[in-house]
Amino acid sequence: MKKVLFLILISCNISFSQIIEVSVNKNPILVGESFAISFSFDKKANNIDFNLSNNEYVKFLSGPNKSSSSSITIVNGKRESILNTTFTYYFKAIKKGEFIIPSASITYKKDIIKSNEIRVQILNASNKQANNSISNxxxxxxxxxxxxxxxxxxxxxxxxxxxxxxxxxxxxxxxxxxxxxxxxxxxxxxxxxxxxxxxxxxxxxxxxxxxxxxxxxxxxxxxxxxxxxxxxxxxxxxxxxxxxxxxxxxxxxxxxxxxxxxxxxSLPRPIPNNFIGFVGSLKVESSVDKSTVKANDAINYKISFIGTGNLELLGEQKIDFPTDFEVYDAKIDDRIFQGGLKRSVKTYEYLLIPRYEGKYEIPKSIFSYFDSKSGKFKEISSKAFKINSEKSEKFLQSSQTNSISKQLVSNNKKDIRHIKYDFNQNKKISNKSFNVIIFILVMILMLSKYYFKYIKNIYQKNTKSDKLSKIRIKKAEKYLKKNDLTKFYEEIEKSMLLFFSEKLNIEIGDFSKEKLEDLMKKKKYNTEIQNQILKIFKDIEIARYSPMSDYKKSNELLNECVLIIKNIESNRK
The missing domain is CATH 2.60.40 (Immunoglobulin-like)
Structure with a gap:
């Protein structure tokens, strides 16, 4: 009987020792201050059941944050180990008043253990209290x-x-x-x-x-x-x-x-027709590497915009090159400092090839920009250049054919008096019918040329954006291996912006979360892929400025970016 009573007393002692202590780090609390509610349990626990949602007095911030601690005590030569588990929630006081923190519960060995309720008071901050508050x-x-x-x-x-x-x-x-x-x-x-x-x-x-x-x-x-x-x-x-x-x-x-x-x-009206969208201070410089060339040889033409302002948003400007010049896409080189707040340069370099001999002129281009200091529109202009294109010895053998074809296209003063074709001496085509056929063939060739050029441009644009984004990702991977997380996130952000701005036809300057989401819906992207893309951009933006960023999280983000690009490319194919 004594043994049974002894065991009952021990079990009662154990059950009573298992309690949840609840505490707040400040009471009363000032309006606008953050405070912590902690629940400490003297055993190991995996989770806690606590429900205090947003109300008129407090706003939930984070939690539960779990922590464990252990201690050893030695009493009369007996060694005892004590394990403690703490769950912490963070709230912000938003209104003066009094409210009750409800009890929390923990399930331990099939027993439900509950904490006590606590009454908390929230006060308006007086001048004296404000001086001592955290906000100061x-x-x-x-x-x-x-x-x-x-x-x-x-x-x-x-x-x-x-x-x-x-x-x-x-x-x-x-x-x-x-x-x-x-x-x-x-x-x-x-x-x-x-x-x-x-x-x-x-x-x-x-x-x-x-x-x-x-x-x-x-x-x-x-x-x-x-x-x-x-x-x-x-x-x-x-x-x-x-x-x-x-x-x-x-x-x-x-x-x-x-x-x-x-x-x-808003900018003052009327806005000039040649306004290039630049606001700040700007000048333009232009140059050619040679003024005398052989036909079918290349010329390098450079035009540079130099100044302070939104230079990074400045797009490629239209320049009236001679029609007999073959013009290749511009190579863009920008050196932007402090986002354009300091003197920056944006250069467009064109490769030009005059196809025929002759004297040509690249006329000056006049641009308007808005000077933010004077509050007025101002004009700047590039230089005009005269180009002398000489006959090329490389193409002497075909010069006769070229000159004949050129005359047929450009010489409108001479009429074709009479063209007569006789097939098998039976069928004759009238001059008028022949001209109609020639006209139809020329129109078909011209339309085909522009169509294939359009298709080629779209393909090259997508291919170029894919290649550039992959180069950026490889560059980011190198920075990650060097543990240079700042440059890593810069490259990752640039690669994703470049990829999706081209895929969804968004100007980088107009790129925003809302526009991205709207265009993905219009393009009927899979909902799961949409959420993944939006999550990636959010993670990049937060991680770039968070000291909590580490190698593991950065590597996971890199893998997510590579995977999403592969998924979109495979769907396109």
């Missing part, structure tokens, strides 16, 4: 170069993190939605520097910098950026043995910048 010691600030701009005029946005705590880690959790802007991200250094603001010293790091170009007029909004900060705090514990193994704890806080309003003015 840890915040992110958006700095902007100008708030009143024209459509197409660039502005610089810089996000800085101001900190007076011991930060264990930072992670961007939300990026601004910039549908009305063309965006160019600039490289930043995340190193902290000391700055004094209103007599208070902060550690300051530039976490994101980008050049924005507004694409429409009106009042545009730059959304806030959100960052999760892990603050390392020392544990105050009288037990030296426990404090040695558990000297600090990590508290997570979510901070965000303030939204920014930009006033964008």
């Amino acid at each position: 010691n840890l915040f992110v600030k958006a700095e902007i170069s100008k708030r009143n701009v024209f459509v197409g005029e660039q502005l610089l946005v810089t996000y800085k993190l101001f900190n007076r705590y011991d930060l264990a880690n930072t992670e961007m959790t939300k990026l601004p939605n910039l549908d009305s802007f063309w965006k160019k991200d600039l490289e930043t250094s995340s190193r902290f520097k000391r700055e004094v603001v209103n007599g208070v010293a902060y550690n300051v790091a530039t976490i994101k910098k980008m050049v924005l170009t507004p694409q429409k007029d009106g009042t545009l909004l730059i959304d806030p950026i959100e960052i999760k900060c892990s603050i390392r705090t020392n544990n105050r514990n009288n037990d030296p043995f426990t404090s040695f193994f558990n000297s600090y704890s990590v508290q997570e806080e979510f901070i965000s910048s303030k939204p920014i309003k930009i006033k964008v003015k």
Whole structure:
């Protein structure tokens, strides 16, 4: 009987020792502050059942974050090991009031163990309380170069993190939605520097910098950026043995910048017909490598646009080359610095081949751009060049044939008086009928030429985009092997932008998540592939600025990009 009673007492003692301790890291809480709710269980547990959704008082941020700890105690020579499991949830206080944190439950060996409820109070921050709140010691600030701009005029946005705590880690959790802007991200250094603001010293790091170009007029909004900060705090514990193994704890806080309003003015009317879409400061230079050539020899013609502004968005301009010149696609070389905020150059190099001897002229081209400083349209022009094309000795044998064919095409002053064909001395075709047949044949040949040229251009465009995107991916793979993650994400982003802008016929300057999603639906992409593509672009954008990026995640992202390109190419075939 004594043994049975002893066993019952032991089992009761065990069941009562298995409890869930619930705690909050601050109470009362100020409106706008983040706070943590922790549930500690003195045994090993895999999951917890806790339900506190968004309500009028709090907003859910993250959780549960599971952590485990163990400790060893020695009492009267007896060694005892204690295992503890903690589940932590993060919330943000949004309204003054009082609310109850409901109980949580854990299933342990078929038993359901519940925590107690806790009453939490949320207060409005007074001036005195605000001075001591986290928001004054840890915040992110958006700095902007100008708030009143024209459509197409660039502005610089810089996000800085101001900190007076011991930060264990930072992670961007939300990026601004910039549908009305063309965006160019600039490289930043995340190193902290000391700055004094209103007599208070902060550690300051530039976490994101980008050049924005507004694409429409009106009042545009730059959304806030959100960052999760892990603050390392020392544990105050009288037990030296426990404090040695558990000297600090990590508290997570979510901070965000303030939204920014930009006033964008439309360009003055009327807009010149030769306006090239550039806003800023610009000049043009042009050159040829030779002015005298043999027929069928090549000439290099270069035209360079130099200035500050949205030069990266400048497209290829129409130049009136002589009709007897064969013109190849331009080779584009751009050297863009600080997204165009600093003096940059964009050069188009054309390969020209005069097919016949003669004297030709490449006329000057006149372009209009909008000078944002003076608020007026201005004109710039390239130089005119005279080209002397001499008879080529390589083609002397066929020169007679070429001259005859050229005369037939270009000499309209001489009429064909009479052409008579006699087949088997029986069938005669009239002069008029022959001309009609010749005209039909010429039209068929001309239409066929343009049709095949059109098909060739489409094929070459797709093939070129495929090759360039694959080159970018291989380049990204090399950076990944060197563990240079910054350049890796830049190359991956460029390769995916290039690939999908060509596949869906989107201008890179107009590329946006919404446009991508809309065109994929119109092209009837598989829903699963659509979700994969959107996820890839989101992962790239977040990972480029997240210190949490590592080799494993980057390698997985690389494999996803390669796989999605292969799937789309195979579907096209």
